[in-house]
Amino acid sequence: MAKNNRKRRRKKSSFSFFLFIVFCVGSVYLFSNFLFAAPSEPVETSEEVSREEFITHLAPHAKEIHERQGILASIILGQAILESDWGQSELSQKYNNLFGIKAYGKGDKVYLKTKEFVDGKWIEISADFKVYPDWEASMDDHTALFLNGVSWNHEIYYPVIEATTYKEAAKALQTSGYATDPDYSEKIINVIESYELYRYDQ
Numbered sequence: 001m002a003k004n005n006r007k008r009r010r011k012k013s014s015f016s017f018f019l020f021i022v023f024c025v026g027s028v029y030l031f032s033n034f035l036f037a038a039p040s041e042p043v044e045t046s047e048e049v050s051r052e053e054f055i056t057h058l059a060p061h062a063k064e065i066h067e068r069q070g071i072l073a074s075i076i077l078g079q080a081i082l083e084s085d086w087g088q089s090e091l092s093q094k095y096n097n098l099f100g101i102k103a104y105g106k107g108d109k110v111y112l113k114t115k116e117f118v119d120g121k122w123i124e125i126s127a128d129f130k131v132y133p134d135w136e137a138s139m140d141d142h143t144a145l146f147l148n149g150v151s152w153n154h155e156i157y158y159p160v161i162e163a164t165t166y167k168e169a170a171k172a173l174q175t176s177g178y179a180t181d182p183d184y185s186e187k188i189i190n191v192i193e194s195y196e197l198y199r200y201d202q
Contacts (some may be wrong), residue, residue: 013152045146059073061139078192078197095110098139102127108131157176170185
């Protein structure tokens with residue numbers, strides 16, 4: 001009887017020791033996997049993906065304009081991003097106007113509210129804006145504006161066209177009065193540098 005009890009105790013001890021070994025080995029395995037696991041790839045957010053898609057969509061035509069007319073592609077893309085809020089504004093989504101170009105006289109147009117910086121403060125106004133069949137048409141009209149200027153000064157945007165760097169062009173946009181925002185050129189430069197849009201000027 002005593003021998004049987006000793007055998008049972010030895011079996012229990014052996015089984016307990018076996019479980020202890022399994023637990024230790026499993027713990028070491030799990031810890032080593034955690035410690036030496038390869039870092040996971042960063043996951044792009046939907047916003048980042050949509051922004052990249054926006055750039056990719058416009059870049060080919062922007063490069064064509066640059067090659068044909070000399071306007072830097074980075075400036076075209078930077079303005080489109082800033083003016084249309086990455087193609088999310090009502091004006092760009094519903095009416096394909098990427099650059100906030102106003103409408104004068106006849107032609108397709110829409111009356112919308114906008115904000116302008118006047119006398120040191122932002123105010124809300126309403127104005128007529130051009131309507132286009134697609135974004136490429138908006139880009140072409142934006143190019144025509146630079147080439148032909150406005151009725152009171154046909155050469156007003158020549159410094160933008162003649163600029164050889166995006167910083168020069170952005171500052172020329174500011175001095176030409178394209179936008180009332182006092183920080184317009186800095187915002188354009190920031191967008192261009194943040195998304196490396198200057199690579200499309202090559």
